[in-house]
Structures are given as structure tokens and as C-alpha cells.
Amino acid sequence: MSGNNLAEPLHAYFNDPLEADPVVIVGNGPVGIKAAQLLVAKSQDSKIVIFGEEREAPYNRVQLSQYLAGKVSEAELDNPLKIEDHSRVEQKLGHKIIAVDRQLKTVTDDQGNVTPYSKLILATGSQPVVPAIANVDLEGVYTFRTLNDTKSLINERSSASKLYVIGSGPLGLETAVAMKQPNNEVKLEVRSNLLNRDLGEQAQEVLSDYVKASGIEIVHHNPLAAIIGDSHIEQIELQNGERIDCDCLIICAGVKPSTFLAEKIGLETRKGIVVDEKMRTSDPDVYAIGECCEFDDMTFGIVSPGFSQAKTCVEHITGNFHSYFNENIHVQVKFNDYTTGYFGELLAEGSLNYTYVNRLKGVYRKLVVKNNLLIGAIIIGNWDEENEIKIAVKQKKKLTEKALREFEITGLIHQKPKQKLVEHLPRDYIVCLCEGVTRGELSRAITSGCRTVESLGEKTCAGTVCGSCKPMLMNLLDAPAPNLVMRHQKSILSASILSIILIIATVFFQPLSIAESVQFSWHIEKLWFDNFWKQVSGYSLLGLCVFASALAIRKRFKKFRVGHVDSWRYAHSIVGILALVMLMVHTGMRLGDNLNFALMAVFLGATLTGSLVGVFMARNHHWSDFKLRKHRLWWSRIHHTLLWMLPPLLGFHILSVYYF
Known part of the structure; x- marks a missing residue:
């Protein structure tokens, strides 16, 4: 690239705007659109023509996975030109540049249309890497790159029963x-x-x-070897010979820069279209930005470097000779309710690592520090x-040794677990990276x-x-973020309501009556008067209470962390119902006196508050009001307080029964 001559800046072409050829941008993805917006802002007279191969209006590719997950609507994907003067910009949708x-x-x-250019910007992006396997063109086999791909996958999700995804990167x-x-x-x-080999074993x-x-289900170290089917995929075969039924195969095995057009017209390419620090290709009037380019032996599979490259490219075209330099990598995975990402340098020479791990909560945090x-x-x-991180x-903020030591204990940098309101942050605090x-x-916009x-x-x-700053925007607007749907939410809701009904029945209904007839050899009152049956129901009730405590054990001890916590909550609610039924059998729905009354009141109170927590959690995704969510927190605290009171009361109760 050192042989490039300094390109003549754009303003030299616009002494007579009516005669000037436009700047042509090939590619209307986020980076191409960003370049067009910057050109309009930086040059008063520039004309711009944008070519998009797809017929859809420009959209935000970065959030396609969020659209697939149902977290954003199709309308929210729109990525229009945010400019006031549209007369200087012509967009040609469904027009592929072939020469x-x-x-x-x-x-x-x-379509045979010829368009002159003063400067040409290639923002052709990247294309999916597809393994060289036979039958990869069968129906039911997809890549995931475009809006049409996403719509096809949404349709498959409702019909396919056995899906196989290739690729453990972010996408x-x-x-x-x-x-x-x-x-x-x-x-x-x-x-x-998973995600990146540099994460380390614990993070993985x-x-x-x-x-x-x-x-x-994760399939480790056993890659796809064959796709089986006639017109539609039916099975896949793995490297070890195992065959798996499959009616939808999704290939997310990475991307590679789209260099076909650049190669065809004789530009220098290696992994991508080779550019210099001004984003110029081997032709000084042709620039390349975004995922299609290669700078300093690096290609870029994420959007943020592309925005910086667009700025450098436009600065150079308009006569401001700004140089691009490789930035820190910033990768974030957008799951439903789970933050995952890595930023900056992870394996710098001479760096020190500080980690905090809590597998019980599904948390891993690592800070890479060099010279503090x-x-x-x-x-x-x-x-x-x-x-803030x-x-x-x-x-490259400096951290004290004390802060780093505290981080390894608490997982926090500032030792302030409560989230700071965005409106109280400094005015120069960057919210959207x-x-x-x-x-x-x-x-100011608000x-x-x-x-x-x-x-x-x-x-x-x-x-x-990427949308990752939207919770902070909601915080600034004082608008609650949407709540997440809990697993088994309908079943937990039903169990919680049934528990409340049983509690009401126990408190307000008449105690179970004693049989008056002597024609039967066995009477129901034996369940609460006969010493043997009293012990059977009592110890059964005690056993159920111990089993119900498994949820708390699962939360606090790593070795018991098996299965999803929502499944444990469901089991906890079922055990609560069984415990209530056993309590009714044990007491005959009698509240008792003195110590027995206190034990009964605490048990019913703990069960009632637990049931209310279950209702709030099951309906959490429907309620966005902050006060309602605070109610759940208070009911949880009361529930836990009453549960701590149960063991000593039960101990006194058992002691009194056997002692007296």
C-alpha cells in the first residue's frame, strides 16, 4: 500500500456541483449508511449514490438475532439515512454492482445502468462460511445473514422439531x-x-x-460430516459416524470478507480488500470499509470498527487527513437475559488477570491489567x-491494588452494588459505545x-x-425495562394459586368432623388422634419441608447446582402443595393453641408469602411497574424470615410431644 499516491480530496471535484460526479457507495448495510451520513454532514455539495443488493430498505443487520428472538420488531430494524437533505442522496435498492x-x-x-463516480467506497460486507459438504443446498439448510434468512428461520422455528446449529461464536x-x-x-x-478460545476454561x-x-445440547469435538436427505434434510452424520434426525440445519460457522467484486476489478486482496490507514485500496480513488476490508493483516467481523473506518474514509475524501488505527475488540452476545462479552486485550504480554467466579449465579468476571x-x-x-467496565x-483506566483485591472477593469495582441512575452520571459519560x-x-435530546x-x-x-445500551436509555427515561418470561410460568402460577386456596380453606373452613357412626372399624379422625398415624403424617410433613429447602441449598452450594433454577422453583411449588395437604391431614384443619397455633401461623404465613412470590414471578413479564416488582421483593423477604422461624418452632413442637 505504500506505493499509493495521495488521492485528490473530494472538494477539488465540487467547484461546480452540477458538473461533479457523485461518490458511489456499494453496500447499504450499517457501515455504508454511516459513510453516507458522514459525507452529507462533512460536505455541503457532495452527491451520493448508494447501491444495495437486497430489495429491502436499509436495515440493521446487527440486531437480526434479536429480531429472531422476538426482542425487537421488524420496524425497529429499520436503518434509514438520518439526514435532513435527502435531495443529494440517491438510493438504489435491488441493484447489484457487477462491473x-x-x-x-x-x-x-x-440491470445495465452505468453510474459515474468521483470516489468509490466499497462496503460490501461479508458472506457466510459454508462447509464444503454435499447436499448443503437441500431445503431445511440455512445460513443466517439477511432479513430473509431471519424470516425463514422464524417460520422453521414453529414447524421444525429437531434443529442443529453449526458454530459456537456469537451468532x-x-x-x-x-x-x-x-x-x-x-x-x-x-x-x-464457546465464543472465543481466549476466554479460559472457567469462563467456558x-x-x-x-x-x-x-x-x-452441546455437541463437542464431533463436527458435521454429511447431510442426508432427498429434497429436504432428514438426517445429519457426524465425524464419528453417528446419525442424528434433523429437519433444520443452521450454519453459523463464521463469515469471510466479500472480495469478489474487488478481485474482479483487480484490486489487491488477501483475506480481505487491502487498505491503508486512510482506508484507500490499491486504487487511490477506491476505498473499502467494514467487514470487507483488511487493515494491518486484520479483518473485522463486527460493526464498530466499520464505523470508525467510515469516519476515516470520509475525513480523507473531504480533505481532512485522519488516520485509522486498529481498535480494541468489543464483542457482546445478546442472549435473552444473560450478558456475555469480552473487550480489549485478553492476552497482552506482561498483563495480570483478576477473576471473580460464582457458578451458582452463572457469573464469571475477569479483568486484564497491565501496569495497573x-x-x-x-x-x-x-x-x-x-x-463502566x-x-x-x-x-485504559488506572485501578488501585486495593480495588483489584476487593474485586476478586466481591466481583465489584466500585463496591456499590446498587445501580447508579444514568441521569446522575457525568455529562461526558459515554452511554452508547x-x-x-x-x-x-x-x-439534551430528552x-x-x-x-x-x-x-x-x-x-x-x-x-x-447492537442495542446493549437500551436498558440505560430506559433508565434515563425512567421507563422500566421489560421483564423476562420464567420457565414453567403457567404451571408455577397454577400451583401458587392452588396453594393460596388451600391456605384459605385451612384458615376459614370448619375443622374436619369426627365420624358419629360406629359401623366402620376405621375412622378418619384416627389421622389426627391416633398416635401412629399422627407420627406418620407429622414426619411426612417434616420430610416435605426438608425437601422444599432443596431450592435454597441449590442456590447457595455449587455442588448441588443441577438443572435450571426455574425447574427447581416448579418442584418447590409442588412440594409446597403436598406439604399443605399433609398439614391438613395432620391437624384436621385445626389451628391449635399456644405453641401449636404459633407453628401453624408461621407455616401458613411462609406458604402464603411463598405462593404470592410465585404469582409475581410467574406474571413478572406482564408487569413492568416498579412498585409491583418491589412488592415481590418484600414478599420474598417476609417468606425467608418466616422460613427461618420454622426450624426452632418445629424443634420445640417435637420436643413437647415426646417429652410430655
Whole structure:
């Protein structure tokens, strides 16, 4: 690239705007659209023509997995040009560029139209890596790259029963979790490591726990060898010869830069289209940005470097000679309710690692520090300080030895577990890392009339790329984030309501009556008066109470962490019903006196508050009001307090029965 001559800046072409040829952008993905917006902002007279191969209007590819998961609507994917003067920009949808004449400086699309250019920007993105396997073109075999791909997968999710996902990178993980439904089976092929081999063994284990708890089976080190079927996929065969029934195969095995057009017109390519620090290709009037380019022997499979490259490219075209440099990697996986990502340098020479692990809560946190400067981080599991950590990595913030030691104990940097309100953060605090939007810019937008996340996005672009900052936008707007749907929520709701009915029956109904007839040799009152049956029901009740405590044990001790916590909650609610029935048998629905009354009141109170917590948790995704969620917290605290009172009361009760 050192042989390139300095390209003449764009303003030299626009002495007479009516005569100037436009800047042509090939590719209308997020990076191409960003370049067009910057050109309009930086040059008063520039004309721009954008070619998009797909017929759909520009959309945000980064959030396709969120659309697949049902977390964003199709309308929220829209990525229109955010400019005031649209007269200078022409968008050509469904027009694929098939030829470029670098001598005449023209491009030709697949409909025969020839368009001249003053500067050409290639933002052709990347394409899926598809394994060289026979039958990969059968029906039921998909890649996941476009909006049409996403719509096809949404249709498959409702009909396919046995799905197999290839690829354990961010897209593969997001796809597997999004495709999982209660009535289907999803297997995820992992050739080496989940997400990134640099995460380390402990991080891999914690992330694997979450994937498995989501109902997804992980297939390790046994890659796909064959696809079997006539017109539609029926089975797959793995490397060890095992055959698996499969009616939907999704290939998320990575991407490679789209270099076909660049190669065809004679530009220098290796892994991608080779560019210099100004984003110029081997032709000084042709630029390449985003996932299609290669700079300093690196290619880029994420969008944020593409935005910086677009800025560098436009700065150079408009006569401001800004140089691009490789930035820290910032990768985030967007699961339903689980934060996962890594940022900055993970394996820097001379760096020290500080880790915090809590597998019980599904949390792994790692800080990479060099000379007391934070240069990298791994986050698996939710962390209130996540955004602060991202910014600290970007700014290489200095951390004290005391803070790092405390982090290894508590998992926190600032020792403030309560989330800070966004409105109290400094005005220059960066809320949206993808677009570099600060808290001050967002506050000004709110003051000017923006009252929703969508309108804030339109005004500032915050939250329009990866979407990970949307909870902070909601915090700033004082709008509650949507709650998550709990597993078995209908069953837990039913069990909780049944428990409340049984409690009401125990308290307000008449005690079970004593049989008056002497014609039967066995009477029901023996259950609560006969010493033997009294002990049977009493110890059965005690056993059920001990079994119900398994949920608390599961939460607090790693070795008991088997299965998903929602399944344990379901079992806990069923055991609660059985315990109530046994209590009714043991007491004959009599509340008792003195110590017995106190024990009965505490037991019923604990069961009632637990049932109310179950109702709140089962309906959590329908209630977004903060006060309702606070009610659940208070009922939980009362429930736990009453449960701690049960063991001593039970002990006194058993002692009094046997002693007296």
C-alpha cells in the first residue's frame, strides 16, 4: 500500500456541483449508511449514490438475532439515512454492482445502468462460511445473514422439531438460544470452544452452564460430516459416524470478507480488500470499509470498527487527513437475559488477570491489567457495572491494588452494588459505545422532546446498532425495562394459586368432623388422634419441608447446582402443595393453641408469602411497574424470615410431644 499516491480530496471535484460526479457507495448495510451520513454532514455539495443488493430498505443487520428472538420488531430494524437533505442522496435498492471501470470511473449494475463516480467506497460486507459438504443446498439448510434468512428461520422455528446449529461464536450462540422452544430439540456444534478460545476454561464452563440450562445440547469435538436427505434434510452424520434426525440445519460457522467484486476489478486482496490507514485500496480513488476490508493483516467481523473506518474514509475524501488505527475488540452476545462479552486485550504480554467466579449465579468476571491499567475484560453473566467496565477498558483506566483485591472477593469495582441512575452520571459519560453518544447528548435530546427509546435512537443514534445500551436509555427515561418470561410460568402460577386456596380453606373452613357412626372399624379422625398415624403424617410433613429447602441449598452450594433454577422453583411449588395437604391431614384443619397455633401461623404465613412470590414471578413479564416488582421483593423477604422461624418452632413442637 505504500506505493499509493495521495488521492485528490473530494472538494477539488465540487467547484461546480452540477458538473461533479457523485461518490458511489456499494453496500447499504450499517457501515455504508454511516459513510453516507458522514459525507452529507462533512460536505455541503457532495452527491451520493448508494447501491444495495437486497430489495429491502436499509436495515440493521446487527440486531437480526434479536429480531429472531422476538426482542425487537421488524420496524425497529429499520436503518434509514438520518439526514435532513435527502435531495443529494440517491438510493438504489435491488441493484447489484457487477462491473467497475476504474479508468472511466464508472460502475455498472445488474440491470445495465452505468453510474459515474468521483470516489468509490466499497462496503460490501461479508458472506457466510459454508462447509464444503454435499447436499448443503437441500431445503431445511440455512445460513443466517439477511432479513430473509431471519424470516425463514422464524417460520422453521414453529414447524421444525429437531434443529442443529453449526458454530459456537456469537451468532451461533444467539441463534441456538433464539431457536429453542419447549416443543423442539436444539443441538449446538462446538468444534473447539464457546465464543472465543481466549476466554479460559472457567469462563467456558460458566457459559456452557447457561447454554445447557437453556435446554440446548452441546455437541463437542464431533463436527458435521454429511447431510442426508432427498429434497429436504432428514438426517445429519457426524465425524464419528453417528446419525442424528434433523429437519433444520443452521450454519453459523463464521463469515469471510466479500472480495469478489474487488478481485474482479483487480484490486489487491488477501483475506480481505487491502487498505491503508486512510482506508484507500490499491486504487487511490477506491476505498473499502467494514467487514470487507483488511487493515494491518486484520479483518473485522463486527460493526464498530466499520464505523470508525467510515469516519476515516470520509475525513480523507473531504480533505481532512485522519488516520485509522486498529481498535480494541468489543464483542457482546445478546442472549435473552444473560450478558456475555469480552473487550480489549485478553492476552497482552506482561498483563495480570483478576477473576471473580460464582457458578451458582452463572457469573464469571475477569479483568486484564497491565501496569495497573485496565486493558481488557471478560463478562459472563449480568453485571451492573458492565458499561463502566467497557469505558474503563476503552480509556485504559488506572485501578488501585486495593480495588483489584476487593474485586476478586466481591466481583465489584466500585463496591456499590446498587445501580447508579444514568441521569446522575457525568455529562461526558459515554452511554452508547457503538455511536459514542454521551449522557449529555441524550439529556439534551430528552429536553427537546424525545420521550421514548425509539425517538432517542432517531435523534442521537443511541441504541440503534447492537442495542446493549437500551436498558440505560430506559433508565434515563425512567421507563422500566421489560421483564423476562420464567420457565414453567403457567404451571408455577397454577400451583401458587392452588396453594393460596388451600391456605384459605385451612384458615376459614370448619375443622374436619369426627365420624358419629360406629359401623366402620376405621375412622378418619384416627389421622389426627391416633398416635401412629399422627407420627406418620407429622414426619411426612417434616420430610416435605426438608425437601422444599432443596431450592435454597441449590442456590447457595455449587455442588448441588443441577438443572435450571426455574425447574427447581416448579418442584418447590409442588412440594409446597403436598406439604399443605399433609398439614391438613395432620391437624384436621385445626389451628391449635399456644405453641401449636404459633407453628401453624408461621407455616401458613411462609406458604402464603411463598405462593404470592410465585404469582409475581410467574406474571413478572406482564408487569413492568416498579412498585409491583418491589412488592415481590418484600414478599420474598417476609417468606425467608418466616422460613427461618420454622426450624426452632418445629424443634420445640417435637420436643413437647415426646417429652410430655
